[in-house]
Amino acid sequence: MPPTEWLFVGSAERNGILLAQQDGSIVTTYAALPTIIANPHLQASDDAVYFVNDQVMPPVGTPVELVIEALPQPAADPQDGSANGGSREEKDR
Numbered sequence: 578m579p580p581t582e583w584l585f586v587g588s589a590e591r592n593g594i595l596l597a598q599q600d601g602s603i604v605t606t607y608a609a610l611p612t613i614i615a616n617p618h619l620q621a622s623d624d625a626v627y628f629v630n631d632q633v634m635p636p637v638g639t640p641v642e643l644v645i646e647a648l649p650q651p652a653a654d655p656q657d658g659s660a661n662g663g664s665r666e667e668k669d670r
Contacts, residue, residue: 578606578616578627582648586615604643614645 588597589610596611597603605612607624620626635641 578618581617584615584617586612588613 583604588595590596591599595613597613600609600611602609602611602613604614606616606621606627608615608621615621
């Protein structure tokens, strides 16, 4: 899988419980309703595209730390006064 900017998509909720927490699908490489962080690639619709690399995967039950950081906000574009490539008119709406 190529390096990518993952998408925060939230999680469905049922009876006050996040399905991702109940299901354990916090971050997924394939499209799954319960997930919180999703793979943005088109291949995400196929759960048979990506496989575990057994050469580097620790044993099941090994404690891991997952660090999630927001991307920095892009600087305003001095040409049009906007951030994220939007136009000044879009900002005025």
